[in-house]
Every structure is written in C-alpha cells, then in structure tokens.
Amino acid sequence: MNGSYILETEGLTKEFRGFVAVRDVNLRVRRGEIHGLIGPNGAGKTTCFNLLTKFLEPSQGTIRLNGRDITAEQPQRIARMGMVRSFQISAVFPHLTVLENLRVALLRGQGISYHFWKSGRLLSRLDGRAMQLLEDVGLASHAHVVAAEMPYGRKRALEIATTLALEPELMLLDEPTQGMGHEDVDRVMALIKRAAAQRTVLMVEHNMKVVSGICNTITVLARGSVLAEGAYAAVAANSAVIEAYLGTEAAPATAATPATPVGAAA
Numbered sequence: 001m002n003g004s005y006i007l008e009t010e011g012l013t014k015e016f017r018g019f020v021a022v023r024d025v026n027l028r029v030r031r032g033e034i035h036g037l038i039g040p041n042g043a044g045k046t047t048c049f050n051l052l053t054k055f056l057e058p059s060q061g062t063i064r065l066n067g068r069d070i071t072a073e074q075p076q077r078i079a080r081m082g083m084v085r086s087f088q089i090s091a092v093f094p095h096l097t098v099l100e101n102l103r104v105a106l107l108r109g110q111g112i113s114y115h116f117w118k119s120g121r122l123l124s125r126l127d128g129r130a131m132q133l134l135e136d137v138g139l140a141s142h143a144h145v146v147a148a149e150m151p152y153g154r155k156r157a158l159e160i161a162t163t164l165a166l167e168p169e170l171m172l173l174d175e176p177t178q179g180m181g182h183e184d185v186d187r188v189m190a191l192i193k194r195a196a197a198q199r200t201v202l203m204v205e206h207n208m209k210v211v212s213g214i215c216n217t218i219t220v221l222a223r224g225s226v227l228a229e230g231a232y233a234a235v236a237a238n239s240a241v242i243e244a245y246l247g248t249e250a251a252p253a254t255a256a257t258p259a260t261p262v263g264a265a266a
C-alpha cells in the first residue's frame with residue numbers, strides 16, 4: 001500500500017456478456033487531489049464509477065480504499081468508509097425545502113433514521129451545520145425554498161451540499177456540470193474546488209474547461225482502457241488521446257476554447 005493514494009484499482013475489468021466495458025484499469029487517486037476521469041462517450045467512465053461504488057461487481061480486479069481491499073464490500077459500507085458518490089446516494093427530495101434536505105442528509109450521515117425527525121431538539125441541533133453547508137455552496141439565502149422550485153444549477157449545488165453532509169473523505173462526482181449554463185458551471189467549479197480543500201474528489205467530466213480548470217490529475221479512458229494519465233496539458237497533447245477523440249466534439253485540446261458543456265444532450 002502507498003499512503004499517498006486514497007483509492008487504487010488493480011486490473012479492474014467489467015464484462016457484460018462478452019463485451020468488455022472496462023478493461024484492466026489501474027487507477028490511482030492521490031489523496032487531496034481533484035482527479036478527473038475523461039474519455040469519449042461509451043469509454044467506460046460510468047461503469048468504472050459503478051464498480052468503485054459497488055453498484056456493479058467487477059469481473060476481475062481489486063479495489064482498495066485507504067489501502068483496504070473493498071472489492072467484496074457492500075455499497076452501504078463503502079459510504080461509511082468514506083467514499084460517497086453524489087447524485088445517487090445523496091438524492092434530493094424535491095418537495096422538501098433546501099434546509100430540510102440538508103437535515104435529512106445530516107441525519108443519514110449519523111445513521112439516524114427519519115422518524116426521529118419528530119424530535120425538534122435534534123433538528124435544531126443539526127441546523128447550525130446545515131446552514132454552514134448551505135453557506136459553502138452559496139445556498140444560504142435559499143434555505144426555505146422548496147427544492148423543486150429552484151433552477152437546475154442550484155439543485156446540483158444542493159446535491160453537492162447533501163453529499164458533503166456525509167463528510168466524505170473521497171467524493172465521486174459523475175458529470176457535475178452536465179446540462180448547465182456558463183454561470184452555473186463557474187459556480188459549481190468554484191464549489192468543487194472549495195470542497196476539495198479538505199477531501200479528495202474523483203470526477204467524470206465532459207466539459208474541458210472544468211477539467212483543465214480544476215483537475216490536478218486526469219485519467220483518459222477509451223473503449224474501456226486507460227489511454228493516458230497526467231496533468232491536463234500532457235494528456236491533451238498525447239497523440240493517442242487526440243486520436244481517440246477524433247471525430248467527437250469533446251476533444252481536450254480544442255475544448256478549452258468553447259465553454260459549451262459537451263455531452264450535455266441527455
């Protein structure tokens with residue numbers, strides 16, 4: 001085990017009935033970094049995330065979190081061990097207010113079940129921390145707004161706040177800026193950067209402005225395999241990477257200019 005890596009995979013492979021979606025991936029995520037996982041559509045990025053968070057069983061390979069083999073762990077245990085994926089585990093409840101959503105997330109983080117909500121004293125104890133988190137993501141003035149009534153970008157900010165409420169040591173974000181306009185992209189970028197000051201972030205992202213702007217290390221996947229790894233400038237200049245992106249809109253070398261979130265069609 002190398003203490004400077006919070007997450008390591010070895011030979012991680014996933015086959016779907018003969019089709020290899022993730023092939024022999026050795027991923028090493030350095031503690032304290034923002035690590036980007038990029039690649040053309042269908043490269044295996046989401047499958048990788050699903051393997052890491054145990055939503056899928058690997059066909060082969062091992063996953064280590066803080067040096068501990070977690071390949072056979074249950075998904076709930078993974079979150080307890082400090083690795084939390086946003087936009088999935090931390091669902092936002094649309095009919096609750098922003099503050100209520102944070103309370104739910106904080107209770108969940110403490111392993112307290114929902115019917116203890118009735119205790120007003122417990123709730124008010126949580127509100128200090130809840131408001132601090134809302135401050136962090138720029139939502140303090142929206143505390144009493146019903147989640148469903150907020151614009152898209154703010155909902156994503158709320159999702160990040162509910163993830164942070166679980167105090168993850170390693171936060172996984174799958175396309176955090178997907179479908180956002182410029183302003184929201186900038187806000188979420190700044191927010192991820194701030195959140196990363198105290199933790200490690202592994203994020204899938206198509207928007208090269210975001211990747212080049214905040215990722216310390218980038219792993220490029222193509223057709224299931226790792227093509228390149230390093231700082232943005234190095235991977236963007238890598239000929240295998242350029243070739244893999246050829247004919248797609250999302251090339252790292254060129255996408256620094258247009259700020260359109262590529263791959264936002266869905």
Ligand SMILES: Nc1ncnc2c1ncn2[C@@H]1O[C@H](COP(=O)(O)OP(=O)(O)OP(=O)(O)O)[C@@H](O)[C@H]1O
Pocket residue numbers: 016019021039040041042043044045046047048263
């Ligand atoms: N459950 C599944 N069964 C069969 N094939 C699958 C399954 N899940 C993913 N795949 C295939 O595995 C490949 C990788 O898919 P994945 O969703 O991981 O790509 P991705 O890099 O996240 O792409 P995108 O950028 O479009 O989100 C694709 O060819 C996909 O069709």
Ligand SMILES: [Mg+2]
Pocket residue numbers: 045046047
């Ligand atoms: Mg995906």
